[in-house]
Amino acid sequence: MLGTIREFWNDQRGIAMILVSIMLPVLVGFALLAIDMSRANGLHADLQKGVDALALAAAAELDGNTDAIIRANRAFTTLLANETLFSTAGEHPIATADVTIAYLTGIPASDDIKLTAAGVDSNGVNWASTDPKLVKFAEVTVNASSTTADGAGAFATIFPASFIGGGDRMDLRPQAVAGFTNALCQFTPMFICNPYASLGALQTAVSGTSKPMIWLKEQTGGNNAQYGPGNYGFLSSPEGDKSAQKLTEMFAVTNPPACYSQSGVKTRPGNVTPVNDGINTRFDIYPNGNSGKLVPSSAPPAPNVRKGMVVKKTGGSCSYDLPGSGQTNNYKALPRDNCFYSGTCTQAGVLGNGAWDFAGYWSVNHGNASTSGVLTACGASPSRYCVYKYEINNPTLKSGQEKTPPQCNTTTQLADRRLVYVAIIDCAANNVQGGGQTLPVQAFASVFVTETAGGPPNADIYGEIQDISTSVGQGTLKKLQRNEAQLYR
Known part of the structure; x- marks a missing residue:
């Protein structure tokens, strides 16, 4: 009897299957997480290119004339068409409702100072203005998506984060700030x-x-x-x-x-x-x-x-x-x-x-x-x-x-x-x-x-x-x- 027990204790046949069974969910999870991160990076790149282009188009009109903001809004809404490929909505054209645009008289000296979509920085300074003679910067921020609607930045993960207490949804909100430069040569x-x-x-x-x-x-x-x-x-x-x-x-x-x-x-x-x-x-x-x-x-x-x-x-x-x-x-x-x-x-x-x-x-x-x-x-x-x-x-x-x-x-x-x-x-x-x-x-x-x-x-x-x-x-x-x-x- 003792010999049988000792023999069973020393028997290592099938150990690989046990290890595979333990590690397989981890490996699959990491694979899914890598796929999600790749998709998120792709979506973020699409969104960033879109808001960059929108901010540049609006900022190019901020020349200090009385109709500057009117022209900037027209450029923002009519001149460009941008799409994302990795959002929950699939191939999603970026619409006006997907972003917030604010016009600023200036920007913080350091990039470490964050700006809200309304143009208020993390120190509480409000840079936003509606005076076309004063504004020199256009800020475009992707809006947060609601839990019931898929916006430009909405992203449903493949990785089941809810099993570990997380959410199965990500919301990407890139931002771009472009400014108008006036120089004489x-x-x-x-x-x-x-x-x-x-x-x-x-x-x-x-x-x-x-x-x-x-x-x-x-x-x-x-x-x-x-x-x-x-x-x-x-x-x-x-x-x-x-x-x-x-x-x-x-x-x-x-x-x-x-x-x-x-x-x-x-x-x-x-x-x-x-x-x-x-x-x-x-x-x-x-x-x-x-x-x-x-x-x-x-x-x-x-x-x-x-x-x-x-x-x-x-x-x-x-x-x-x-x-x-x-x-x-x-x-x-x-x-x-x-x-x-x-x-x-x-x-x-x-x-x-x-x-x-x-x-x-x-x-x-x-x-x-x-x-x-x-x-x-x-x-x-x-x-x-x-x-x-x-x-x-x-x-x-x-x-x-x-x-x-x-x-x-x-x-x-x-x-x-x-x-x-x-x-x-x-x-x-x-x-x-x-x-x-x-x-x-x-x-x-x-x-x-x-x-x-x-x-x-x-x-x-x-x-x-x-x-x-x-x-x-x-x-x-x-x-x-x-x-x-x-x-x-």
């Missing part, structure tokens, strides 16, 4: 502090035919100096800080090789030698007798260079001089505003009042030629830029001692050659104190330079703001704008 690397109290006041000022003059002053107090209205400074290019010589070249050439984003620009640290030489090439004035890096082939003059100066040719070279005492009555540059809100004016600052000596300028440069044409084209209170273009477009106009076209170099560009493009910053709100700061841009603007820039140390620039890149602008900056949508989350 071929752009002079300059920013100016908004000389007006607000962006709205600036928009009002540039909307009429009369353009108040602005007196731009370089802030030379170093990196700790506070920038105020009318001060200007320089920007770091996307490739880094440029030398003073390179900056001057960027102000001279017709197509500066840089793009700047309205979402933020970085100021260049350190004081920079005035870029007067770069600006003055537009007036047919070149340093070093047309030798060096600033030459007409790369930095041609504008087609109208009238500046109140006398052309002088000596020894084969051509240059300009200020008129002598007996010539002053025969030469007159575009005048500054009669009032610059100082002295006899009611306000202190760097803004003109828009009134200038048009009659005196016309009399000196065009004699008794009729003003009816220019006033019809430019209005009763014409801007200097409009008069400048009128002189270009009417080459037979009677001219006084100083000619309209450049007299030293004939390789000219279009009228826009006398425009510089700047980023407008709210320097007070952003506490601008020099270089190395990344700052939001209120708008980009074109400034018509009305006179030559003085030599060092005088780096002041006089001009008229012609147009800005907001919804009330005239659209002349669109040729420089690069608008695109990109995914942020």
